[in-house]
Amino acid sequence: MGNELESDDVGGIPFAPPSPSRFGKFGGQYVPETLIAALDELEEAYRESQEDAGFHAEFEDLLRDFVGRPSPLFRARRLEEAVGGGPIYLKREDLNHTGAHKINNTIGQTLLARRMGKRRIIAETGAGQHGVATATACALFDLECVVYMGEEDVERQALNVFRMELLGARVVPVESGTRTLKDATNEAIRDWVTNVETTHYIIGSVVGPSPFPRMVRDFQSVIGREAREQILEKEGRLPAAVLACVGGGSNAMGAFHAFVGDRDVRLVGVEAAGEGLESGRHSASLSAGTPGVLHGSLSYLLQDEDGQVAPAHSVSAGLDYPGVGPELSFLRDEGRVSYASVTDDKALEAFHRLSELEGIIPALETAHALAYLLGEGRDEVRNGAVLLCLSGRGDKDVAHVARLEGRRPAGSLA
Amino acid sequence: MMHAAAEAGADILELGIPFSDPLADGPTIQKATFEALEKGMSVRGALEILQDFRRERRTPVVLFTYLNPVLHFGLESFVEAAREAGAEGILLTDLPAGADGALEEVVRAGGLDLIRLLAPTSSPARIEAVSRGASGFLYYISRTGVTGARTEIREDLGHEVRSIRERVDLPVAVGFGISSPEQAALVAEVADGVVVGSALVEALGRGGVEAGKAFLESLRRGMDAPRG
Numbered sequence: 001m002g003n004e005l006e007s008d009d010v011g012g013i014p015f016a017p018p019s020p021s022r023f024g025k026f027g028g029q030y031v032p033e034t035l036i037a038a039l040d041e042l043e044e045a046y047r048e049s050q051e052d053a054g055f056h057a058e059f060e061d062l063l064r065d066f067v068g069r070p071s072p073l074f075r076a077r078r079l080e081e082a083v084g085g086g087p088i089y090l091k092r093e094d095l096n097h098t099g100a101h102k103i104n105n106t107i108g109q110t111l112l113a114r115r116m117g118k119r120r121i122i123a124e125t126g127a128g129q130h131g132v133a134t135a136t137a138c139a140l141f142d143l144e145c146v147v148y149m150g151e152e153d154v155e156r157q158a159l160n161v162f163r164m165e166l167l168g169a170r171v172v173p174v175e176s177g178t179r180t181l182k183d184a185t186n187e188a189i190r191d192w193v194t195n196v197e198t199t200h201y202i203i204g205s206v207v208g209p210s211p212f213p214r215m216v217r218d219f220q221s222v223i224g225r226e227a228r229e230q231i232l233e234k235e236g237r238l239p240a241a242v243l244a245c246v247g248g249g250s251n252a253m254g255a256f257h258a259f260v261g262d263r264d265v266r267l268v269g270v271e272a273a274g275e276g277l278e279s280g281r282h283s284a285s286l287s288a289g290t291p292g293v294l295h296g297s298l299s300y301l302l303q304d305e306d307g308q309v310a311p312a313h314s315v316s317a318g319l320d321y322p323g324v325g326p327e328l329s330f331l332r333d334e335g336r337v338s339y340a341s342v343t344d345d346k347a348l349e350a351f352h353r354l355s356e357l358e359g360i361i362p363a364l365e366t367a368h369a370l371a372y373l374l375g376e377g378r379d380e381v382r383n384g385a386v387l388l389c390l391s392g393r394g395d396k397d398v399a400h401v402a403r404l405e406g407r408r409p410a411g412s413l414a
Numbered sequence: 415m416m417h418a419a420a421e422a423g424a425d426i427l428e429l430g431i432p433f434s435d436p437l438a439d440g441p442t443i444q445k446a447t448f449e450a451l452e453k454g455m456s457v458r459g460a461l462e463i464l465q466d467f468r469r470e471r472r473t474p475v476v477l478f479t480y481l482n483p484v485l486h487f488g489l490e491s492f493v494e495a496a497r498e499a500g501a502e503g504i505l506l507t508d509l510p511a512g513a514d515g516a517l518e519e520v521v522r523a524g525g526l527d528l529i530r531l532l533a534p535t536s537s538p539a540r541i542e543a544v545s546r547g548a549s550g551f552l553y554y555i556s557r558t559g560v561t562g563a564r565t566e567i568r569e570d571l572g573h574e575v576r577s578i579r580e581r582v583d584l585p586v587a588v589g590f591g592i593s594s595p596e597q598a599a600l601v602a603e604v605a606d607g608v609v610v611g612s613a614l615v616e617a618l619g620r621g622g623v624e625a626g627k628a629f630l631e632s633l634r635r636g637m638d639a640p641r642g
Contacts, residue, residue, distance in 0.1 A: 028513060028514060029510065030508045030509060030510075030513055030514070031508055031510060032438040032507055032508060032531070032533075033510045033511075033530075033532060033533045033536060033544075034533035034535050034559075036533075036535070036536070036540065037533075037535040037536065037537060037540070177435070183435075186435050186436075186437045189437045190437060190438075190440070190560045193438065193559055193560055194558055194559035195558070196535060197535070197558065292482045292485060292486060293480075293481045293482045293508065294435060294482065295435075295437070296508070301482075303486060305486075306457060306483060306486065306487075307433075307482045307483035307487060308433065308451060308483065309434045309435050
C-alpha cells in the first residue's frame with residue numbers, strides 16, 4: 001500500500017466544503033444519478049423520524065423487548081489478570097437478539113422503510129450477522145428480504161446462511177470480484193439502482209452515501225450511551241479508553257459516539273492486519289489506506305497505484321472490507337480516534353483466550369479488539385478503566401475456526 | 415475497434431476506463447472491465463489508446479469511468495492529460511450533479527464537457543438543476559437499473575425524453591438497454607442520440623471487431639431509415 005497521498009490532498013484537489021452530508025471532507029453522495037431521488041427521500045424520512053416522538057418510542061420499545069436492551073456491562077476479572085491491570089469492562093452486544101450489535105441498526109432502518117412505504121428490503125452481508133439481523137427485522141415486520149453475500153463468505157459462514165433462510169430471506173451468493181463483502185455491496189447497490197422505487201437498502205455499517213453513515217451511527221449510538229451511563233454507575237468516572245474492532249466501523253462508531261466529546265477518553269479502533277500489514281493481505285484501511293471513493297463516499301481505502309480497489313483480507317468475514325466509514329476517517333485525521341491493527345493469528349489466539357478466561361466465545365471480528373488489549377494495547381489499563389465493545393458472539397465462527405485448526409466439530413453444518 | 419466504430423457511423427465514441435468496482439454496470443460491462451484490468455489496462459493505457467486514435471480521426475470521444483481511478487491519478491492532471499490526448503468530454507458514473515462542486519469545477523476549468531446523466535427517478539426540479547451545470551449533451555438512462563442489453567424499450571420513454579427536451583437546451587442522448595436496430599430506430603425518433611454499450615461489447619465478444627462494426631452499421635441503418 002502506498003501512502004503517497006496526504007490525507008487532505010486527494011489528487012491535489014480540495015474536496016467539497018463540509019456540509020451535513022460530510023464529516024470534514026469525508027463522506028458525500030458519490031452515487032449513480034438514479035439513486036439521488038431515493039437518498040433525498042431517505043434523508044427526509046430520517047429527518048422526520050428524528051422529530052417524531054412516536055418513532056423514538058417504538059424504536060426504544062423494540063430495542064428493549066425484542067433485542068433485549070440494555071445490554072449488560074460485564075467486568076471481566078480473569079481477563080484483567082491476563083492483561084495485568086484493570087478494570088476492564090465488556091459491553092455485551094453479543095447478548096443482543098441475533099448475537100451482535102447489528103440488530104440495533106436493522107430495527108431502526110426497517111422502521112424507516114415501513115414509514116417510506118417500501119415493502120422490499122435488500123442488504124449486503126460479510127460474516128452474515130447483518131444479514132441475519134436484517135432477515136430477523138424483516139420477519140418481524142413482514143417484509144420481503146434479499147441478502148447479498150460473497151460466495152467465499154457463504155462458504156465460511158454456512159450457519160448464518162441457513163439462519164437467514166430459516167427467517168424467510170433469500171440469500172444470493174455473489175460470484176464477482178473478490179467474492180466477499182465488497183462485491184456483495186456492489187451487487188446490493190446494483191439491485192437498489194434497479195428496484196429503487198419499491199426497495200429500501202439497509203446498509204449494515206457506517207459506510208455508503210449520505211445519510212447512511214450518520215443514520216447507522218445514530219441507530220448504533222445506543223451502545224455508547226448505555227455504556228457511558230453503566231460505567232459511570234459502576235466506576236463513578238469515565239473510562240480511560242474505549243476499544244472496538246473496525247471493519248466498516250458500525251460497532252466502533254456506536255461505542256465511540258457518546259464519548260467523542262469527552263476529550264480525556266481515548267478511542268481506539270482495531271483493524272484487521274490479516275497476514276500482516278507488510279504482506280499486503282489485510283483489511284486495515286485506516287492504518288494503511290489512502291483517501292478514495294468507494295460505495296458512495298470518500299473515506300480511507302485500500303487501493304493500488306492505478307486507483308483500483310485492492311482486495312482486502314481477514315480471517316473474519318465481517319472485517320474483510322477495503323473501506324471504512326467516513327466519520328472514522330475524519331476522526332482519524334483529527335487525531336480523535338487512534339487506530340491499531342491485529343493479525344489473523346493474534347485474533348484467533350484471543351478468540352480462544354476469552355472463551356477460556358471468561359466463558360464468552362467472541363466473534364472473530366471482536367477478537368481483534370481483544371487481541372489488541374491482550375498484546376500491543378495492554379498498557380491501556382494503566383490510565384484507568386477500559387471499555388471494550390464485545391460486538392458479537394462467536395457461535396457463527398466455531399465451524400470456521402475448527403476447520404482452520406484442522407478439527408471438525410460434531411454436528412457441524414459447514 | 416474505435417476506428418471501426420467511427421467508420422460504421424458512430425457520431426461520438428465512449429471510451430471506458432475500467433474500475434475494479436463498476437457498481438452501475440451489469441454483467442457484460444463487468445466482465446469486460448475485469449478482463450481489461452487483468453490484461454493490465456490502466457488510466458494511462460486508456461489515454462494512450464485515445465491519443466493513437468486521435469492522430470487519425472476527428473470523431474469526438476467521451477471518457478467514461480468512475481471517480482476513484484481519476485481521483486487517484488489526480489483529477490486536475492487527468493483532465494489535462496485527457497484533453498491533450500484528444501477527449502471532448504468525461505462521464506463519471508458516480509459523480510452526480512451537485513455531489514462535489516469543487517471537483518466539477520476542476521473538470522470545467524480544464525475545458526472538458528462534464529456529461530450529466532438523468533434517470534427516470536430524476537424529478538423535474540432535479541432535471542433543471544442537473545442541466546444548468548451540464549455541457550456537451552445530457553445522457554438519459556432509459557430505465558432504473560444497471561447497464562446491459564434488454565429486449566424491450568419502456569413505453570413511457572418517449573414521453574419522458576420529450577419532457578426533458580422541453581426543459582433543457584442541450585441535446586439528449588438515451589442509453590441503457592438498447593441492443594437492436596429496431597430499438598435504436600425507436601429511440602432515435604424521440605432523442606437526439608442513441609447510446610449503445612453492452613450490446614456492442616457482446617458483439618465484439620462473439621465475433622471480434624468485424625462483428626462489432628457490422629452491429630454498429632446495422633444500428634446506423636436502423637436509425638437513418640426513413641419513417642413510414
